[in-house]
Each structure stands twice: as C-alpha cells, then as structure tokens.
Amino acid sequence: MADHPPRPTIKTLSEVTGFSIATISKALNDSPVVTQATKAVIRQAAGQIGYAASLRGMSLRTGRTYQVAVLMPVASASGFEWEGVDYAQILSGIAAGLEGSPYRMSVHVVRDAEEGLVTARQVVEGHLADGLIFSGIQAQDARVAYLCDAGFPFVTLGRCRQDLTYAHVDVDSEWAAWAATSRLIAGGHRRIALINPDPRLSYALDRIDGFTRAFTQANLPVPHDLILGGDLSTRFGKEAALALARLPDPATGFVCVNESTALGALAGLRDLGLTIGREASVIAYDDINASAYFAPPLTTFYLPIEDLGRQLGGFLLRRLAGEDPATLQQLTRPDLVARQSDRLERVLPWEGNT
Amino acid sequence: MADHPPRPTIKTLSEVTGFSIATISKALNDSPVVTQATKAVIRQAAGQIGYAASLRGMSLRTGRTYQVAVLMPVASASGFEWEGVDYAQILSGIAAGLEGSPYRMSVHVVRDAEEGLVTARQVVEGHLADGLIFSGIQAQDARVAYLCDAGFPFVTLGRCRQDLTYAHVDVDSEWAAWAATSRLIAGGHRRIALINPDPRLSYALDRIDGFTRAFTQANLPVPHDLILGGDLSTRFGKEAALALARLPDPATGFVCVNESTALGALAGLRDLGLTIGREASVIAYDDINASAYFAPPLTTFYLPIEDLGRQLGGFLLRRLAGEDPATLQQLTRPDLVARQSDRLERVLPWEGNT
DNA sequence: ATGACGCTTGAAATCGTTTTTATTCGCCGC
DNA sequence: GCGGCGAATAAAAACGATTTCAAGCGTCAT
Numbered sequence: 001m002a003d004h005p006p007r008p009t010i011k012t013l014s015e016v017t018g019f020s021i022a023t024i025s026k027a028l029n030d031s032p033v034v035t036q037a038t039k040a041v042i043r044q045a046a047g048q049i050g051y052a053a054s055l056r057g058m059s060l061r062t063g064r065t066y067q068v069a070v071l072m073p074v075a076s077a078s079g080f081e082w083e084g085v086d087y088a089q090i091l092s093g094i095a096a097g098l099e100g101s102p103y104r105m106s107v108h109v110v111r112d113a114e115e116g117l118v119t120a121r122q123v124v125e126g127h128l129a130d131g132l133i134f135s136g137i138q139a140q141d142a143r144v145a146y147l148c149d150a151g152f153p154f155v156t157l158g159r160c161r162q163d164l165t166y167a168h169v170d171v172d173s174e175w176a177a178w179a180a181t182s183r184l185i186a187g188g189h190r191r192i193a194l195i196n197p198d199p200r201l202s203y204a205l206d207r208i209d210g211f212t213r214a215f216t217q218a219n220l221p222v223p224h225d226l227i228l229g230g231d232l233s234t235r236f237g238k239e240a241a242l243a244l245a246r247l248p249d250p251a252t253g254f255v256c257v258n259e260s261t262a263l264g265a266l267a268g269l270r271d272l273g274l275t276i277g278r279e280a281s282v283i284a285y286d287d288i289n290a291s292a293y294f295a296p297p298l299t300t301f302y303l304p305i306e307d308l309g310r311q312l313g314g315f316l317l318r319r320l321a322g323e324d325p326a327t328l329q330q331l332t333r334p335d336l337v338a339r340q341s342d343r344l345e346r347v348l349p350w351e352g353n354t
Numbered sequence: 355m356a357d358h359p360p361r362p363t364i365k366t367l368s369e370v371t372g373f374s375i376a377t378i379s380k381a382l383n384d385s386p387v388v389t390q391a392t393k394a395v396i397r398q399a400a401g402q403i404g405y406a407a408s409l410r411g412m413s414l415r416t417g418r419t420y421q422v423a424v425l426m427p428v429a430s431a432s433g434f435e436w437e438g439v440d441y442a443q444i445l446s447g448i449a450a451g452l453e454g455s456p457y458r459m460s461v462h463v464v465r466d467a468e469e470g471l472v473t474a475r476q477v478v479e480g481h482l483a484d485g486l487i488f489s490g491i492q493a494q495d496a497r498v499a500y501l502c503d504a505g506f507p508f509v510t511l512g513r514c515r516q517d518l519t520y521a522h523v524d525v526d527s528e529w530a531a532w533a534a535t536s537r538l539i540a541g542g543h544r545r546i547a548l549i550n551p552d553p554r555l556s557y558a559l560d561r562i563d564g565f566t567r568a569f570t571q572a573n574l575p576v577p578h579d580l581i582l583g584g585d586l587s588t589r590f591g592k593e594a595a596l597a598l599a600r601l602p603d604p605a606t607g608f609v610c611v612n613e614s615t616a617l618g619a620l621a622g623l624r625d626l627g628l629t630i631g632r633e634a635s636v637i638a639y640d641d642i643n644a645s646a647y648f649a650p651p652l653t654t655f656y657l658p659i660e661d662l663g664r665q666l667g668g669f670l671l672r673r674l675a676g677e678d679p680a681t682l683q684q685l686t687r688p689d690l691v692a693r694q695s696d697r698l699e700r701v702l703p704w705e706g707n708t
Numbered sequence: 709a710t711g712a713c714g715c716t717t718g719a720a721a722t723c724g725t726t727t728t729t730a731t732t733c734g735c736c737g738c
Numbered sequence: 739g740c741g742g743c744g745a746a747t748a749a750a751a752a753c754g755a756t757t758t759c760a761a762g763c764g765t766c767a768t
Binding site: 007052054055056057059060065067070072074075079080081082085086087088089091092095096104105106107108109125126127128234238260263264266267270288289290292293294295297304306 | 361406408409410411413414419421424426428429433434435436439440441442443445446449450458459460461462463479480481482588592614617618620621624642643644646647648649651658660
Binding site: 019020021022023026033034035038057059060061062063 | 745746747748749750752753754755
C-alpha cells in the first residue's frame with residue numbers, strides 16, 4: 001500500500017549536518033566531549049528532519065531494551081468469573097508511573113506463580129526487558145528469590161516473607177484486616193468470618209494476622225474455624241458466606257478480601273433470608289469503588305489500585321536508575337469508607353485508628 | 355551481583371559446529387538450500403548449548419519486532435469509578451490467541467481516541483510493533499482510516515461505519531439491544547430506557563438501531579426521550595436510572611449497556627423505593643458474569659470477552675501472515691441468560707431469536 | 709581435458725546505534 | 739622550529755542476526 005519515505009537514521013543526520021555519526025551520537029546523548037555549539041547545530045537539525053533514534057539499533061548496541069515487563073495474572077477462577085481486581089487499572093497506573101521515560105510496557109500473561117517463574121526466567125535470560133513488575137506475591141516466593149539472586153531490577157506489588165531486600169509496594173493488609181475486624185467486634189459481633197484469598201499468598205497471612213490481633217486485643221477467642229481461603233470470585237464469596245452462615249454457631253460478621261467476594265457474600269446471605277446490617281454485616285477491602293452501589297452499600301477500606309500501579313512504575317524507574325532497593329519500599333493503608341451499618345444491635349462507638 | 359555466563363550467540367554455535375554463521379542462520383530458519391543432515395547437526399547443537407536467537411539482532415536486521423501493540427483504553431470515568439469492563443480478560447485472551455507464535459504483547463495506555471491515534475502513529479512510524487489491536491471504535495474512526503491507509507496490519511474490537519476493509523471482531527450489539535428491548539416489550543413494558551455508552555462509539559449507534567427496530571417491529575412509538583449516553587460507570591447508571599424513573603411518564607424497563615451501569619440502575623431504582631421485577635425491570639449486556647449475584651439477579655446477554663480477545667490475537671496472527679482482511683471479520687451474538695423477572699405484571703411468552 | 713552446472717557452504721555486507729581508539733589542528737614552551 | 743599537548747571530531751569496531759553473492763567441488767556433457 002502507501003509507502004512512506006524511509007525514516008531518517010543517524011547517517012541521514014550525519015549527511016545533513018556534515019558531522020560524523022559518532023559526533024551526532026555523542027551530541028544527542030549530551031556527552032561533555034562535544035562543544036555546545038555543535039550540540040546546538042545537531043539538535044536543531046535533528047528536530048528539523050524529525051530524527052528519532054531507532055530503538056532497535058540502540059537496543060542491539062547497548063543491550064538495553066527500554067521495555068518493562070509486567071506479569072499479569074490471569075483470573076485464577078474458572079469460567080470467567082469476576083474476581084473484582086481491575087488489573088487494567090494497575091497497568092494504567094504503571095504506564096502513568098513510566099510516563100516521561102523512554103520505557104514501554106510489555107505484558108506477559110501468567111496463570112500462576114510457577115508459570116510466573118518460568119516467564120521471569122525467560123525475561124531475564126532472554127533480555128526481553130530491563131525490569132520486571134509483578135504481583136500475587138506468596139509467603140515463600142520463588143520469583144522474588146530468583147530475581148534477587150539474578151540481580152535483575154524488579155518491583156513487586158506485595159511482600160514475601162523471606163528475608164530479602166527488594167523494591168516493593170504493598171497495601172497494609174494486616175492493618176486493614178485488623179481495623180475491619182475490630183470494627184465488627186465493636187459493633188457487637190463475636191462470630192466474625194474472614195473470607196480470604198489463596199492461603200499461599202503473603203497478604204492472606206497478613207490478613208489472618210490482623211484478624212487475629214483484633215480478637216486478642218479485645219480479649220476474645222479467635223474464631224479460627226471461620227477463616228476460609230479461596231479464589232477472589234463472587235462465586236467463592238457466596239459459597240463461603242452460605243457455608244459460614246449455616247454453621248450451628250453461625251458467623252454474623254464477614255470480612256471480605258475484596259468487593260467481588262463481598263458481592264457474593266451479600267447474595268448468599270440474602271438467599272438465606274438474612275437482612276444485612278441487622279442479622280449480618282459485611283465489610284470489605286475495596287479497590288474499584290463498586291461497593292457503594294451494593295444492597296446495602298458496604299463499609300469498605302478503600303485504596304485505588306491505580307495509585308499502587310503508579311508507585312510501581314515510579315519505583316522501577318528509580319531502581320533502573322540504580323537506586324538502592326531498600327529505599328524503594330512502601331506500605332499504604334487504605335482509607336475507611338463508612339457506609340451502611342456494619343454493626344449488630346448493640347452498637348458501640350468505634351475507636352479510631354492504630 | 356551474580357553474573358551469568360554470556361548467552362550463546364550464533365557465533366558460539368558456529369564455533370561449536372564448525373559451520374559458518376550464514377549456514378547456521380539458514381539451517382535454523384529451515385531454508386531449503388541447506389541439507390537435512392546439516393540442519394540436524396545444527397539443531398542438535400543448538401539444543402545442546404541452549405541457543406535461542408536474539409530478538410534484538412533479528413529485529414535490527416529484518417525490521418520486524420515480533421511485538422504486537424495493544425491500545426488499552428484507560429477508564430474514561432473520573433475518580434477510578436468501576437466501568438465493568440475487565441480489560442485484563444481481553445488482554446489475557448489476546449495473549450492466548452498469540453500463544454505458540456513468537457509474538458509478544460506490548461500495552462499502550464490511551465486516554466481517548468485522539469490519543470489512540472497519536473499512539474498508533476508512533477507505533478507505525480517508530481516501527482514499535484508489527485501489528486496493532488485496539489477497541490472503542492467510533493462510528494467515524496480516524497485510527498481505522500489511518501491504519502488502512504498506512505497498510506499497517508491491525509485488528510479491532512468493534513466496527514466503524516466507514517466503508518473500509520479491515521480485520522475486526524465484534525459483538526452483535528444491534529441484535530442484543532433488539533433482543534433485550536423486545537423481551538421487555540413482550541413483558542409488557544412500553545416506557546423502556548436505553549442506558550447507552552458514549553454516542554460517538556459505533557456500538558452505541560448499533561444499540562440504538564436495535565432498540566429502535568424492536569419498537570417499530572412491535573408497531574410502537576420509539577421512546578427517543580429515554581435514550582441516554584454516558585460513560586460505563588456505575589455512577590452514570592445510577593444517575594441515568596434516577597433521572598429516567600423520575601420523569602412524569604417514567605421508564606419502567608431499562609436496557610443497560612453493561613453490568614456496572616446495571617448495578618447503578620438497580621441502586622438508583624432501589625433508592626426510589628421501586629421493587630425490581632415488579633415496578634421496574636433491568637436487563638443488561640454482560641461480560642463478567644457478576645449480574646447473577648445482583649439483587650435481584652439480572653437477565654443478561656452474555657459473551658465472555660476473553661473469547662473476543664482470543665479471536666483478536668488469532669486474527670492478527672493471520673493478518674500478519676498475509677491473509678486478506680476481508681476474511682478476518684467476525685460478528686458474535688451474545689447468549690441470553692434468563693434470570694430473575696424482567697417483565698411487568700402482564701407476562702407474555704417471549705418469541706425466541708431472530 | 710575442460711567448461712558449465714548443481715549443490716552446498718562460506719565470506720562479506722548490512723541493519724542503526726554506541727563506544728573505543730585514532731586523527732587533526734592549533735598553540736605553547738623550550 | 740619542533741615536540742608535545744589538549745580539544746574537537748572522525749574512523750572503526752562491535753552488538754547479533756539475515757541475506758546476497760561468491761566459492762568450492764563433484765558430475766556430466768562436449
């Protein structure tokens with residue numbers, strides 16, 4: 001079809017300006033060995049003919065790719081169930097964090113942590129990218145260990161429980177679970193369920209820790225029998241809530257890992273004829289702002305994941321610039337968004353943070 | 355940190371086997387000029403030392419990048435509102451469609467169609483990828499026109515209304531809107547609202563067409579005043595439903611563009627004290643299977659978007675292999691998933707498809 | 709015997725950069 | 739007047755592949 005004029009290379013620029021390609025290269029990379037006057041001339045000419053260095057050529061010579069690889073987990077639930085994680089927002093955040101840099105983002109879909117390790121290996125050994133971002137960190141995470149060992153720049157969303165120094169961004173799940181549980185305890189609940197993700201995930205353990213702390217602080221026994229782990233699907237939320245509300249000593253409060261499980265829990269409790277807010281309460285960690293429209297609107301702990309993505313991108317950029325990973329670690333607490341009743345009849349004031 | 359042995363290049367392989375790099379290259383690319391015996395030796399050696407061609411080198415020489423660029427629209431609604439489109443599923447599908455090929459996927463976040471055009475230009479002119487995939491097609495779509503003109507391989511999710519031949523995958527929105535509207539008409543509704551996306555989008559027009567056809571087929575006046583376009587957020591769904599249900603001659607049936615607007619509509623109608631299924635009915639196009647858990651569960655038209663993604667990837671691969679775009683066009687009808695009542699008191703049997 | 713012709717393989721050019729090393733040139737000091 | 743030096747630029751090598759073209763070498767016809 002339509003063929004374009006060949007795009008200018010450094011050679012074109014060399015012919016136009018009369019300087020050698022070596023000088024051009026140095027000038028454009030702002031090397032101190034070339035005079036200001038020359039630089040000015042070359043830059044002007046470059047702008048004139050619309051020269052932009054070929055990433056291919058640069059890449060071959062320098063070994064850098066100017067790409068950042070993101071390992072995107074595919075929904076782990078079967079049958080295209082909604083899992084309530086808007087990964088697109090994370091990607092959007094990462095892209096925003098990368099903005100202004102020459103780095104582009106490539107996405108590798110991975111089904112689970114093992115496949116993530118394989119892909120990470122391919123990226124590192126095949127030099128497919130200069131840095132890596134991934135999430136779904138497990139308590140013992142082989143990917144983190146591998147990348148630390150390989151000395152490859154990466155940032156994770158989540159922290160593993162191994163003693164390794166690496167850049168990461170995380171939600172303070174221990175705190176969030178503690179706060180949610182405490183709130184339900186203050187609301188009069190004693191039988192509180194924790195609807196949790198896959199127990200291999202590091203933040204699943206964090207949430208159990210926070211859940212446990214809330215009970216021990218209140219001098220109450222920890223209802224270990226009410227902790228259930230599964231995928232993040234609405235279906236799991238519903239099944240879990242049904243099972244827990246049908247126990248001989250049923251759960252009345254539900255701390256859900258995210259909005260899709262919370263939606264499921266609401267559906268399950270409704271099916272049992274329970275009135276949410278009176279006979280049962282649901283509280284969730286919220287990342288997509290949908291709980292405000294549930295019936296009833298839910299009290300949640302909210303943290304927009306796009307912000308996390310932006311941090312991930314920014315951290316990786318700084319890591320690529322050589323910054324020490326020990327300084328690139330961040331833990332964020334979500335905000336409480338109090339909505340419809342998450343208390344039982346005996347309503348007590350809630351004590352605030354920390 | 356730990357430094358690896360340098361990974362083998364074609365030169366290493368040349369030294370190992372004794373053949374020249376030219377022969378190696380041809381052998382590995384299965385060129386007919388090299389004997390089977392030689393090929394076997396070279397392949398064996400390649401496997402032995404774990405040789406994999408450097409994409410960088412290949413890319414520089416051939417001009418191909420072995421990358422597919424995807425333009426991912428960032429949520430158009432402000433404030434991280436949920437828009438009910440799980441773009442990650444689309445990406446996952448695309449990756450699945452690309453599987454087995456050497457192509458990798460790079461994602462470019464775009465805020466709107468104009469930015470999409472700019473990015474498409476960059477991709478084409480900067481040779482950042484060999485093919486392009488994007489969605490959010492407008493009736494008059496500058497990106498489609500540009501890419502057709504440039505002769506650059508691409509596949510879109512959605513069709514524009516210009517007379518251009520290009521590869522695409524689409525949902526039959528006209529049919530879905532017709533079927534949903536007809537179903538509500540058959541259920542006794544006369545004041546039916548269409549909660550639609552941005553009217554510049556091609557499928558927004560398709561939906562209006564289907565909506566209109568349902569009324570004209572039933573010899574009823576088309577309620578043009580009940581067509582509202584906006585973003586895909588739950589907030590918009592709620593606001594639209596509130597406005598439409600408060601009219602002097604209020605809407606009783608609601609055909610929603612997706613599940614997040616439907617969730618909003620339910621919330622709005624609930625706020626007005628209306629009982630869904632009796633005083634008002636909501637029906638939606640469904641892509642993430644969440645409506646089953648709404649209160650009440652919604653009747654929807656369901657099409658898993660991951661399937662669409664897979665088609666997109668597969669089509670692009672065939673397009674890159676030189677296939678005629680005219681043969682790479684597909685229109686899929688979503689499946690009706692009948693759930694809780696979407697009828698008024700006067701219940702009529704629904705007439706089936708077509 | 710010799711030249712042409714297949715058939716297989718090798719040498720060299722090429723893609724567009726960066727980086728190392730070499731060259732040019734003016735100037736200063738002795 | 740000449741060697742040396744510093745500053746600026748140029749030349750050449752390298753990155754890792756593909757592709758064009760040449761070379762070697764039997765075989766066969768003349």
